Amino acid sequence: MRSSYLFTSESVSEGHPDKVADQISDAIVDLFLSKDPEARVACETLVTTQRIVIGGEIRCKGTYDEAQFPDTHGWAPGTRDEIEQAVRHVVQRIGYEQEGFHWQTASFENHLHGQSAHIAQGVDASGNKDEGAGDQGIMFGYATDETPDYLPATLYYSHKILERLSADRHSGKAPFLEPDAKSQVTLRYENGVPVAATAIVVSTQHAKGYDQGDKEAELKSYVKSVVADVLPANLLSDATVYHINPTGAFEIGGPDGDAGLTGRKIIVDTYGGAAPHGGGAFSGKDPTKVDRSAAYAARYLAKNIVAAGLAKRCTIQLSYAIGVPQPLSLYVDTHGTGTVADDQLEAAIGKIGKLGGLTPRGIRTHLGLNKPIYGPTAAYGHFGRKAEGDLFPWEKTDLVSELKDALAA
Template identity: 75%
Template structure:
């Protein structure tokens, strides 16, 4: 039986965290290729460290993309984040690109040809999750962790304060009673700051952000609020710690409140089911909760490389459902074709839409135009009619 009273914690990291810098550069490269060729294949990994940006991976595009264009996209990403530090500067960091042509053996298994449907770009398992804890149907611990750092970034970019630097992490612990979040019991923020910044001023500012972001009455006592608990945080970003694409997959998804299949999203074009099937799983889960069929749901899909149809579909409503899981499993493939091509078509994924997803979570975001289509709840009516 599921526990009803407990503490749970999630963390988030800012757009300036080294791993997130790498994720955003990788997705900038994906967007660059898709802007030239909507069916381009991209698997781009990024390493950032002191004054260095290094790219590696495999690509295929019918329209040439030059190394100069790739470098421009990478530097523009770092500039937008705000790195103009001696140890990591968008303009002066060394840049190396080691992207090369995708393996023909992968292409022959994945590409659509003759009577063969497009196959999955890899084997693997993908999970989607939704909960009614927040309006965005995201776990509350992760939702508030993201919102805290988004506020810090907005204030930094808007020059509301002058002591913040790009690198930051947050952590939120909430108390749940009868399965519902009721208050915060611990709050943590570690943020890079300007040399010589007033630590008391910094702490008071962050406490004000906590108070603004959290629901009224949720703030814990001062003894449970931790702002830069190790002391000074002047050296940060890729100069303080190397960053790699794909190392923040729990931040990207559900903050540990749901399983993760293990595959990263950023740097991958939508033929890679690590990304696209995780997106469609979230989309289906969110629509199930939005339709009132469950208060909380987990969905799993699995695929084999080169094979179009999923090998399995699993739905778990964690005892909160109003409809049998097996019946939901039978209906979902009738509403959305769960092949790689079917997913890409349904969610319109072959567009340069990915860089905005690479910071502050891929889920729980506002669907707007071409962006975050997997956050739409346009299946609600169909799901209600099905049952």
């Protein structure tokens, strides 16, 4: 590992067009899980100027059945209205009331339909067959002790800057801000520890005129004050370079400025480029899809290993085949920071019975994933969040003692 290097991560706000799409897709997941904990959902969203389009596959008791509801094209009466209301509520909550994208007046198309029977037969439990994975694929989890939330510092601070801008926009403290924004943080590392912020980039959509004169100066001063509040003082200095709205005017933003699609911010959603990614997005998928649930389980395991003091950094990979319950592989890499061998950690994970062998149902049961808990995940990262109530259960560090006991056995 190099002793001195620069590393960069970015984040995007809840008003970024791709994040608008993610939040809509997860609102649909939550809607159907609230009706049926065993619902199957795969929802993709497109947003562009004054237009919202959703499509994909669903299976949910009492809501979609072409034989039962032929006069409503398979939908239970009122369900399509509920879907549209959920979608528009997301856009309203984000704050889009602009000519080019407005929660009330944007056109809406719903192309959701029933789940493929061929997919269902591979995933459903039957007879002596346990429920299989919803697809093949590889999933990664990662944790580092760089920050209190066990996230890479570059991503952690990128998220925090935008979360603060969002809070100030919604509260009215910064009325010149509009929903769309991006951030980027570059840190210099010495011996694996962040020691200085060399560059900060923030691009935020703004009210008319805030790209000129005193108003531009006000916006840039405000952003710098947020950065100073969010980042530790020892990381900032006169040598830190700021790029705030470097292109100039940013009045046209969100879906009016750029089309958004579900699943296009997978690095923002995870570890900011500090760890591998299996390629599968999370939002819009129910937890039988291991793209989502197994990635959460891998993060859960990696975080508990670091929280237990068994390593300073940890990467975990899981792999699955569609229709097969058990993972095909488990890989642990502590990057030379472990206090025990990596293969010992792999063996210890296998001894923790409450994980159900890391099968899709075992993961969902232990973490309680069959609930409408996904809306809050769809902006500012799926990891490094506070586990509260049913939300973000994969961020708990309740496996620390079990890991230590398994290693001692």
